[in-house]
Amino acid sequence: MTHVAVLGAAGRMGQAVCHAVETASDLTLASRLDAGDDAATVAASGAQVAVDFTVPSATEANVHALIDAGVHAVVGTTGWDEDSLGRVRDHLQAANAGRAGAADPQLGVLIAPNFALSAVLAMRFAAQAAQYFESAEVIELHHPGKVDAPSGTAVHTAQGMAAARREAGLAPMPDATETALEGARGADVDGIPVHSVRLRGLVAHEEILLGNPGEQLSIRTDSFDRSSFMPGVLLGIRQIGTRPGLTVGLEHLLDL
């Protein structure tokens, strides 16, 4: 039986994760934490794994506190960049070196921009397709309660496509626009325009558009309900104990 703590338990994702953990026969919900609670206290609740769906401003400090407390972490919160990921990687390396040969397990942290299978596949397909098209843009569409823009998924998608374009030696995308209003062409993520829509009724959606003369490829992922993220979160909880160090992206846990 794996004991699980949930950080951000009262939030939209936190509530769904608590329910998923409570209904899984191999997991026990050890503690629920929210704003004002100290992440270091999860070890006292007996949790071996903590799940973080909080806010971008809190998640990195939570993860460092969890590493210090000797608890594996599964993180869906957005806001990570190369610097913050590097700090977690270094912290884990030092912590695990200190635990080498000890009875305590080596610690793992999984940080995934998106836990939905459709989104993970969309990102993979977009990176595969990117080198074959002159033009590429990303449109992400979310519920209006979302605190950040662009979405972590859109940033990860655009970065993967930009890397594939660079490796293939593609020229910058054609774009003769003289922008009259700032923002009209979206945010620039490694040269790929990313557009953010916030609309009541939506949950989490993304469309990747790739264009060539006379043709277009559209790749679309829709999370109509937060249940779409739960199989990925549960997979992360079940596997993180056997994956020491930092893993970024659910694709590494899937047989894709």
Ligand SMILES: NC(=O)C1=CN([C@@H]2O[C@H](COP(=O)(O)OP(=O)(O)OC[C@H]3O[C@@H](n4cnc5c(N)ncnc54)[C@H](OP(=O)(O)O)[C@@H]3O)[C@@H](O)[C@H]2O)C=CC1
């Ligand atoms: N990777 C993925 O698949 C997914 C990622 N996300 C991401 O997950 C994050 C949460 O999303 P969502 O659930 O919609 O957001 P919510 O705003 O609904 O929930 C966030 C919760 O975290 C709480 N919180 C804030 N600070 C802390 C802290 N220091 N410690 C513990 N809890 C804290 C908030 O409490 P209070 O309101 O009192 O401040 C709130 O209850 C976002 O970054 C979102 O982008 C969302 C869906 C899927």
Ligand SMILES: O=C(O)C1=N[C@H](C(=O)O)C[C@H](O)C1
């Ligand atoms: O805030 C959300 O809702 C979501 N956030 C993540 C993101 O920013 O990519 C994942 C998903 O899109 C839902």
